[in-house]
Amino acid sequence: xxxxILLASFQKFVSLTDEEWQLASSLVSERTFKKGQFINKEGExxxxxxxxESGSARVFYINSDGQEHVVQLGIRGWWIGDFPSFIxxxxxxxxxxxxxxxxxxxxxxxxxxxxxxxxxxFERFFRLLIQKxxxxxxxxxxxxxxxxxxxxxxxxxxxYPLLDQQISQKHIASYLGMSAEFLSKVKKRLHERRKENKRxx
Amino acid sequence: xxxxILLASFQKFVSLTDEEWQLASSLVSERTFKKGQFINKEGExxxxxxxxESGSARVFYINSDGQEHVVQLGIRGWWIGDFPSFIxxxxxxxxxxxxxxxxxxxxxxxxxxxxxxxxxxFERFFRLLIQKxxxxxxxxxxxxxxxxxxxxxxxxxxxYPLLDQQISQKHIASYLGMSAEFLSKVKKRLHERRKENKRxx
DNA sequence: CGTCTATTTGAATGTACTCAAAAGCGGTGG
DNA sequence: CCACCGCTTTTGAGTACATTCAAATAGACG
Numbered sequence: 001x002x003x004x005i006l007l008a009s010f011q012k013f014v015s016l017t018d019e020e021w022q023l024a025s026s027l028v029s030e031r032t033f034k035k036g037q038f039i040n041k042e043g044e045x046x047x048x049x050x051x052x053e054s055g056s057a058r059v060f061y062i063n064s065d066g067q068e069h070v071v072q073l074g075i076r077g078w079w080i081g082d083f084p085s086f087i088x089x090x091x092x093x094x095x096x097x098x099x100x101x102x103x104x105x106x107x108x109x110x111x112x113x114x115x116x117x118x119x120x121x122f123e124r125f126f127r128l129l130i131q132k133x134x135x136x137x138x139x140x141x142x143x144x145x146x147x148x149x150x151x152x153x154x155x156x157x158x159x160y161p162l163l164d165q166q167i168s169q170k171h172i173a174s175y176l177g178m179s180a181e182f183l184s185k186v187k188k189r190l191h192e193r194r195k196e197n198k199r200x201x
Numbered sequence: 202x203x204x205x206i207l208l209a210s211f212q213k214f215v216s217l218t219d220e221e222w223q224l225a226s227s228l229v230s231e232r233t234f235k236k237g238q239f240i241n242k243e244g245e246x247x248x249x250x251x252x253x254e255s256g257s258a259r260v261f262y263i264n265s266d267g268q269e270h271v272v273q274l275g276i277r278g279w280w281i282g283d284f285p286s287f288i289x290x291x292x293x294x295x296x297x298x299x300x301x302x303x304x305x306x307x308x309x310x311x312x313x314x315x316x317x318x319x320x321x322x323f324e325r326f327f328r329l330l331i332q333k334x335x336x337x338x339x340x341x342x343x344x345x346x347x348x349x350x351x352x353x354x355x356x357x358x359x360x361y362p363l364l365d366q367q368i369s370q371k372h373i374a375s376y377l378g379m380s381a382e383f384l385s386k387v388k389k390r391l392h393e394r395r396k397e398n399k400r401x402x
Numbered sequence: 403c404g405t406c407t408a409t410t411t412g413a414a415t416g417t418a419c420t421c422a423a424a425a426g427c428g429g430t431g432g
Numbered sequence: 433c434c435a436c437c438g439c440t441t442t443t444g445a446g447t448a449c450a451t452t453c454a455a456a457t458a459g460a461c462g
Contacts, residue, residue, distance in 0.1 A: 063347035071343070084336035093343065134335045135285035141342050142272070142294065145378060146264030149450070170408065177346060182450055184410055350418070371440065380419055385442055 003028060005053050005077055006105050013128045020119045027111040033098035040096050046086040048106040051079050055102025058171050059094050070174035075166050083133050099167065149178045150186050204229060206254050206278055207306050214329045221320045228312040234299035241297050247287040249307040252280050256303025259372050260295050271375035276367050284334050350379045351387050
């Protein structure tokens, strides 16, 4: 089916009638990005919210010293972007970049208002999606604040094995709040520990 | 006026008719907490959202090692609590504690639904409030990720001088993601730097 | 195949933490 | 009103976790 990943995403939170699905489907556009291309940039108002159909992307922040900090990672099925900017239609602080050839389903802010007005079920869906994003973000921050680098990576790789496979360690390191070199060392320690455990058993 | 801090808070985002204000005012309850008393605890569903009328409070997280991490601080005029828990009516991860004798205006989740249904302007208000909370939280996390301890405190004390005055350094240190001892050293360094600058001028 | 980027590894460094002790401050009761 | 108690803040010494820099290796892409 066309846009089946979008339907699947909706169905995680709500159920739709055929008409509702047709409506949503008609208001969605498809966008294709090359590796390294920006989906949006700092200072822009994020006019679209994006669902990844294929490929992967990262959302990141550049601080005053020019350092990049990854805020969010996404692969097929994940909604990505600067939520606060999109929701509030305010200037964003973040960049979103395709990490490989990436296909995206996009809904514009205007079309989303149309959806809200014609079918309240979508208001419910996006409210839930945003609430979940907020809660996940909070959860992640609490984890980062309270665990050391090794446990952060351990939990990440168990929670998101697909991300861990598909996305380069450089970006995962930044997402986890450590340098790329240090993640390399962390992984080495973990591997050695696992070998130890095998021998003991 | 009764509950004037609540009216002031509403008026930051929306304007209300007399009827709307009467309605809201009637659905608000007042709650008083002693120093050290918990407004809500981890594992509970946060049934109320709270606006501080007087006093102060902190929202914090206890990790698996028993360490506390302050997520939010509030004084008069601030809404506090575990937003994700209240919005989603799910089990919270956070504690909220009064830091001194504290008076709070509370709206229950049920009363909030009544408000939403009778006067859509409140739906707009709380959507904006939550969006702002999310955006602020994101902003703060990006700051914490990308600045060292000294700049974090410098920006905090400039942005929230009232918090800096009213709340103990122990909790501010935790909010800023550093130990209380280290914040003490940071402040000392800043004072010395300011003396230096005076001499040079 | 060659170039460019990502990853690994090691050494030196640094920022912030822990622990311990002293000093300061505020509240309470005798 | 003063003395004491408990909590917060300050200070110093030692330490640990993670960073930076540099160089070597591996891997991806045209």
